[in-house]
Amino acid sequence: xxxxxxxxxxxxxxxxxxxxxxxxxxxxxxxxxxxxxxxxxxxxxxxxxxxxxxxxxxxxxxxxxxxxxxxxxxxxxxxxxxxxxxxxxxxxxxxxxxxxxxxxxxxxxxxxxxxxxxxxxxxxxx
Amino acid sequence: xxxxxxxxxxxxxxxxxxxxxxxxxxxxxxxxxxxxxxxxxxxxxxxxxxxxxxxxxxxxxxxxxxxxxxxxxxxxxxxxxxxxxxxxxxxxxxxxxxxxxxxxxxxxxxxxxxxxxxxxxxxxxxxxxxxxxxxxxxxxxxxxxxxxxxxxxxxxxxxxxxxxxxxxxxxxxxxxxxxxxxxxxxxxxxxxxxxxxxxxxxxxxxxxxx
Numbered sequence: 001x002x003x004x005x006x007x008x009x010x011x012x013x014x015x016x017x018x019x020x021x022x023x024x025x026x027x028x029x030x031x032x033x034x035x036x037x038x039x040x041x042x043x044x045x046x047x048x049x050x051x052x053x054x055x056x057x058x059x060x061x062x063x064x065x066x067x068x069x070x071x072x073x074x075x076x077x078x079x080x081x082x083x084x085x086x087x088x089x090x091x092x093x094x095x096x097x098x099x100x101x102x103x104x105x106x107x108x109x110x111x112x113x114x115x116x117x118x119x120x121x122x123x124x125x126x
Numbered sequence: 127x128x129x130x131x132x133x134x135x136x137x138x139x140x141x142x143x144x145x146x147x148x149x150x151x152x153x154x155x156x157x158x159x160x161x162x163x164x165x166x167x168x169x170x171x172x173x174x175x176x177x178x179x180x181x182x183x184x185x186x187x188x189x190x191x192x193x194x195x196x197x198x199x200x201x202x203x204x205x206x207x208x209x210x211x212x213x214x215x216x217x218x219x220x221x222x223x224x225x226x227x228x229x230x231x232x233x234x235x236x237x238x239x240x241x242x243x244x245x246x247x248x249x250x251x252x253x254x255x256x257x258x259x260x261x262x263x264x265x266x267x268x269x270x271x272x273x274x275x276x277x278x279x280x281x282x283x284x285x286x287x288x289x290x291x292x293x294x295x296x297x298x299x300x301x302x303x304x305x306x307x308x309x310x311x312x313x314x315x316x317x318x319x320x321x322x323x324x325x326x327x328x329x330x331x332x333x334x335x336x
Contacts, residue, residue: 012150018157025164056146083149083202088211103199104149105156105191 004119005046006030009039009065010054010081015104022108036060040068047073049119050099052111055082055089063089066096077118081106128254130208141205145198152191152198159187200227207256215333216255218290219245222283225262225292229279232266236274238297240266243282249290251330253317261313261328262292268306269296269326289317289329296326 006023008030010016016032023030031048033039037060043051051069055062066078077099082089093101099118102110163184166177203224206212226242233240251258269279277297284291296302302321310319310328317330 012154015150015154015157018154018161022157022161022164025161025168083146083153083198088209103195105153105195108157108160 002027004028004050004115005048006115007033007039007042007048007051009033009036009051009057009062011035011057012054019108019111026108026112036062036065039065040072043069043073043076047076049077050115051076051078052115053078053080055080055093063092063096066093066098070097077121079111079114079118127210127213128257130213130256134208134256138205138208142202145202145205148198149195149202152194155187156191159184159191196227200224203255204228204259207254207259212255214254215250215252216258218249218251218253218258218283218292218330219247221255221258222262222281222292225259225266226281228259229263229266232263233270233279236270237276238270238274239278241278241280243280245283245285247285249283249285250333251290252333253315253330257313257315258292258330261310261317264306264310264313265292265294265319265326265328268302268310269294269300271296271300271302271306274300284327286329286332289331291330292328294326294328295324 006028008016008020010019010032011034013034016034020030020032031042033042036057039051039053040060042048053062053065057065062080062082066080069076069078078097080093080098080101081104082101083104090101100114102114162180166181166184203221207221223242223244226240230240266279266281274297277299279297280295282293284293307319307321314328314330317328320327320329
């Protein structure tokens, strides 16, 4: 059982629940939020070790969620996932301090490697 | 800043949004196929008649999701190319690759293939992304010309002091018309086109640091 606490925030339920299941098969216990507001509440209640965050969501955008995470939990690493946004989106994420930025669809092994990388180098925040 | 027709902006906006949705669809397909693959792996000792077919099918799904991802990436770049921040200049290295991706189908219909050599670093040019895509795509159309039944269009980028270039080597046997060069030149505005009988080069002025 891997003790890394992962929070997945994505409005695409079929995507995020399947990803959750695949991570569970690899020994993780990821939590899922289907929108930005719910994700921030989950972080406030029990901060994870890493957040995997979709860029484009109805309601609060991934960029806004990232901005609020940076303000409230500066050491919490965030991996951004996106369909192919514009170069501006990428720059905004980097400027706001996203640890990594990946484009969907993403190989799960790449995601796992990213999670390992950012959690090993992040500041304690729990 | 160059004028962009509202129709082009409209098509770009709608296409970009749709491509984003397509990425989500591909991601769901990939994860679902990945989960099926995971289940097969953890039940590796359970034999059933159609296991090889299922494994092969999952490989096909992964291969074609990757193929679709490349096409969507290129189409998304095309859709975003009328964006304001890409009208005055862009990275030729990125948009040359996009031209190669977008023209693969066109070239394959002629029985040929595209071989693109990527740049090792960014090549900022003072030409908008949409203009490069238009000129580059038109250049590929011209390069595969008449008479091509097979072969390879070799594309690469060349860095220079005043101009960076998109370079195309047409397949052997392709017959190009001179009029096409005039059309290409008209698309380049501040740039220029050169054809030495074997290689076509589209030159774009380097974007100077402000």
